[in-house]
Amino acid sequence: MPDSTDPPKPTRGEHPHSATLRRLEKSSGRLSAAAIARMDEQLPWYRAMPPEHRSWIGLVAQAGIAAFTEWFRRPETPQAISTDVFGTAPRELTRAISLRQTVEMVRTTIEVVEAAIDEVAAPGDEAVLREALLVYAREIAFATAQVYAQAAEARGAWDARLESLVVNAVLSGEADEGVLSRAAALGWNSPEHVVVVLGTAPDADNELTVEAIRRASRHAKLQVLTGVFGDRLVVVAGGSADPIRVAKDLIGPFAAGPVVAGPVVGGLLAATRSAQAATAGLKACAAWPDAPRPVLADDLLPERAMAGDPVARQQLVEEIYRPLAEAGSALLETLSVYLEQASSLEGAARMLFVHPNTVRYRLRRVTDVTGWSPSDVRSAFTLRIALILGRLSETEQPR
Structure with a gap:
């Protein structure tokens, strides 16, 4: 004769732990409220959140316990836990709370259910329910990681597209205040x-x-x-x-x-x-x-100017030719003769009927005014192009 304390044997087609399943279903609302209350008590970041975000988290905690109940009902059937649990909250949840905070939320909810096992489980089913909760906790941990990984991938793809739009706006000359806000969203x-x-x-x-x-x-x-x-x-x-x-x-x-x-x-x-x-x-x-x-x-101003870049042409005229012209005709004349005489101080001095030291002094003044040294081969090339463009600009001015 069976002991009167033994749980009744399930009939065919009935859940092997139907009494525990029924008690778990009845307790889901109370467990959800207890989980939210514990989060409010133990998690400062939860208390600091706006009501809308706390509502999302409450939905997730409630869905997590409901999903555990459904999982306990049919443990042999593969189930999309991430959809069951996290699908109740909007996608913005992964931006509203961090992965660490989500782990704390899940841990708190699991702890609340685990503390209530002796009360929820039918007599003799405590070990079964505790083992089921342990396996479910592992599954929900994997589901949490998957949700955040998918969110990170989606966010990465979106950020890449947004970044491409910002850089393209800079290249095309279409940067405006909207570009600034998009860049700010990328952490700029x-x-x-x-x-x-x-x-x-x-x-x-x-x-x-x-x-x-x-x-x-x-x-x-x-x-x-x-x-x-x-x-x-x-x-x-x-x-x-x-x-x-x-x-x-x-x-x-x-x-x-x-x-x-x-x-x-x-x-x-x-x-x-x-x-x-x-x-x-x-x-x-x-x-x-x-x-x-x-x-x-x-440093590529002369090549850019010869390639047809109007900005380079204007820059050479404005930064080299005009300052030299404003500094006095002697500087322009001395530089021109010096360059024509293959950078020879003596040759330039003879052509100008001045002492070589005078030429040397004027060339130092050219360097001070323009930042380019006539004695340097590369700088001399830049100065020569600037002189040519400056003279051409003067012929183009209306008389």
Whole structure:
């Protein structure tokens, strides 16, 4: 004769632990309330949240206990726990609370159910329910990780598209206040100094190239917005007033070939000017095979001007020819004769009927006024092009 304390044997088709299942179903609401109350008591971040977010978390806790009840009913049937539990809250939940906070929430809910096992389980089913909860806790942990991994992948894909739009707006000259807000969403905090660096993209996965730029920027303590556009790798970097230093810090992921750094500008909205200079410099680099790598776009002014870049032409006139003209005709004349005499002090002095020291003094004044030294071969080439363009600009002025 069976002992009167033994649980009744289930009939065919009935759940083997039907009494525990019924008690678990009846207790789900109370357990959910207890879990929320414990979170409010033990988790400061939960108390600090706005009511809407606490409501989402309450829905997740309630769905988690309901999903455990359903899982206990049919443990042999594979179930999408992540959908059952996290599908009750909007996708924004993964942005509202961190993975660590979600783990704390799940742990608290599991602890509440575990503490109530002796009360919820039918006599003799305590061990069965505790073991089921242990397995379910493992499954919900995996489901939590999957939800956040999927959210991270989706967010990464969205951020990549958003970043590409921002960089493209800078390249095309369409940067506006909307671009600033998009950049801010990507973590760009409007650094004071911004420079655009351009070069050839490597024959590798674009995501790997972008990630390599990010690693280099973190090491150099720079902010970057970057992307691969066709065969070109573009980096908008902020945080340094030295464009060559920026380019050298980020040059590793670029493919072989020229890498050009535009001038430093005062913010993202002005970065188009840096991008256009770097683009023109990259195009003109073929005319200077021995250019350093990386090279400043401003060091390519003569090649850019000869390639038809109007900005470079104007810059040479405004920054070299006009200051020399305003400093007095003697400087322009001395520089012109010196360059025509193959950079010979004595030859220039004879042509000007002055002492060589006078020529030497005037050339030093040229360097002071323009920043380019006539005695340097490269600078002399730049000065010569500036003189040509300046004279042409004067003939084009209306009389």
